[in-house]
Amino acid sequence: NDTALDSLEGDLAPFSLNDDEEGEQDILSPNETEIQTRDSSNDALMQKLLAEHGLEDDCPLPTDDYSRALLWKYCLSVAGASWHAASLLVESENEHHTDVAINWGGGRHHAHADKAGGFCYVNDIVLAIKRLLQSQSVDEAGTLASSRVLYIDIDIHHCDGVQQAFYSTDRVMTASFHRNSPGFFPATSGFVREKGEIDTAGFGYNLNVPLPTGIDDVTFIRMYRKMVFGLVNSFDPDFIVLCVGADGLEGDALVTGKLHSTDHSSTGEGWSLSPEGLAECVRITSSLCAGLSEEMICTRPMKEEKKENQSDETASDCSNPETKATHDSRESLQVGKR
């Protein structure tokens, strides 16, 4: 909303908006301004600059001013929504007692501070986490302490942009579950050996969990529960941020290369998760944010489990309201307060 955008614009220095009376076409980001003032006849220099900022391939810079203005507005909207979601959870501003907030269009985890990538022009996750880190928590003794954030990512791709942003801090625990396959985007990160910057407070606060192709609901949720409960118990975060990429769904068109019939770059294999499986991860995480303990959060049986054990209709006695998620966008970002 406009209030959130106004707040965000104030915090996004050195970015600035030139939203004058001439109209939206004058809205430019610094990078665009820099690019426009260069000698446009020097194509090689232009291409070098665009490549430096990742503005090519899947993140092209539109060629006309109007489309570029829309792109900038889009970046502000995506980032502003996640920023606003995070703001709702911060104690002093939490007038509505919000436990969980979702940005259905968020989760742009590939963008870096100065570089776009993987269809991500702005990293709304990093901004939302930074908003949460501005708050303080009160421990049992009544002492103010810096808040901590557990970031969990279940998009099929590794969250390279988020990992880099918090690689040197122990205030953000980053845990990524992603597909392990040579050459699979982003290909240059997501390895188990990446545990945080050596010789900084962040070492030991970055967890990569590469997973094989074809993983199904039963295996994924079983692992997700074990990992998330372990992380929550050991790290004791004040907030949990969950990036729910929908490209782990079975038959995802982009991952399997079916989006474009001429696209032969994909290996044709992804994960085999269902919408119900992803929703179960959201439900487990939301339940944690609502104050439920591990013992109180049971697991709903997935289709595969039901097939294996048809007679066990009572495998789950969950009394919590069912979390339903409809995915008309490929990513979403959930932030929750503990």
Ligand SMILES: [Zn+2]
């Ligand atoms: Zn993805």
